[in-house]
Amino acid sequence: MNANRRNMGIRMVGAVVGCGMLLAAAFLPNVQAQNSPLSHGRFGRAHFAGAEPFSGGKVVTGAPYSAQAVTEHIQTLPDGNIIHTTTTANVYRDSQGRTRREQEIGAIGPWVAQGGARKVIFVADPVSGLIHTLDPDKQVAHQRTFRARGGAWKGGEKNRQRPENPNIKTESLGTQVIGGVTAEGTRITRTIPAGQIGNQAPIVITTERWYSPDLQTEVMRKQSNPQYGTTTFQLTNIVRAEPDASLFQVPPSYTIESVRPSNDNTGLAEAPKEQQ
Numbered sequence: 519m520n521a522n523r524r525n526m527g528i529r530m531v532g533a534v535v536g537c538g539m540l541l542a543a544a545f546l547p548n549v550q551a552q553n554s555p556l557s558h559g560r561f562g563r564a565h566f567a568g569a570e571p572f573s574g575g576k577v578v579t580g581a582p583y584s585a586q587a588v589t590e591h592i593q594t595l596p597d598g599n600i601i602h603t604t605t606t607a608n609v610y611r612d613s614q615g616r617t618r619r620e621q622e623i624g625a626i627g628p629w630v631a632q633g634g635a636r637k638v639i640f641v642a643d644p645v646s647g648l649i650h651t652l653d654p655d656k657q658v659a660h661q662r663t664f665r666a667r668g669g670a671w672k673g674g675e676k677n678r679q680r681p682e683n684p685n686i687k688t689e690s691l692g693t694q695v696i697g698g699v700t701a702e703g704t705r706i707t708r709t710i711p712a713g714q715i716g717n718q719a720p721i722v723i724t725t726e727r728w729y730s731p732d733l734q735t736e737v738m739r740k741q742s743n744p745q746y747g748t749t750t751f752q753l754t755n756i757v758r759a760e761p762d763a764s765l766f767q768v769p770p771s772y773t774i775e776s777v778r779p780s781n782d783n784t785g786l787a788e789a790p791k792e793q794q
Contacts, residue, residue: 577615577644578734582760584610585697585753587619592646593747601747609753616766617642650768659772684707691726696737697756701728721745733758 587609593601607621619640639652646665649659691703703726710721721744728738738752768774 579615580613581733582611582613583733583758584761585756588754589751591749610761610765613760615644618765657772659774660777661767662772662777696728697753699730699732701730703728720769
């Protein structure tokens with residue numbers, strides 16, 4: 519039983535890491551709701567990666583910073599009841615492209631029986647080619663291979679030619695200063711035509727993105743979706759300085775356990791334990 523719970527915990531952590539991080543953002547909460555309304559033609563909940571360092575292996579060098587990534591989700595139910603959740607993570611990136619995200623994960627899955635919310639730390643190191651998920655309570659670091667993502671990216675979307683979609687409208691919002699950095703805004707309005715998913719009337723989903731060229735990441739994003747409510751992600755308390763190097767290292771007191779690709783839904787499985 520203990521072994522099963524332990525394996526479930528490893529898979530749950532692996533799933534969180536594999537979804538991208540972070541953050542961002544509403545469902546680690548954001549980590550990560552599936553079927554983004556702007557992703558591959560599917561529709562669903564907001565899919566915020568939060569700060570881009572935690573979204574699937576993109577490496578940004580020469581733009582260090584630290585900040586808090588705050589995601590707020592508000593949903594009004596048909597009976598008038600309101601669901602309001604806020605998630606906060608501490609995020610860091612150094613000049614070499616190494617990233618760290620510290621976040622509490624709520625009492626879900628195997629953690630319900632293990633005392634509630636758990637703090638988890640994600641460290642992605644493109645220099646060493648490794649990603650570590652740190653469990654401060656157990657002093658364990660789950661290790662897997664870092665896979666860098668190629669291509670030119672901006673605002674979380676890959677710059678590539680796509681067929682024009684008459685149901686998607688994109689407009690510039692100009693620039694504004696957010697958290698002390700200049701950001702370029704874009705509003706994307708997507709309409710689900712009546713009848714496409716059984717809906718009697720069109721459904722309009724609006725997403726605002728504010729991208730910082732200096733930090734090469736989104737500093738704010740807001741999505742309003744009648745199906746799931748409104749989700750807002752923002753970087754706050756931004757400090758544009760080199761974080762302490764120790765933040766991107768596994769503490770000597772931790773035991774390192776490797777995980778490897780598998781055929782299960784998480785894409786991760788436990789491998790033999792290694793001692794640091």
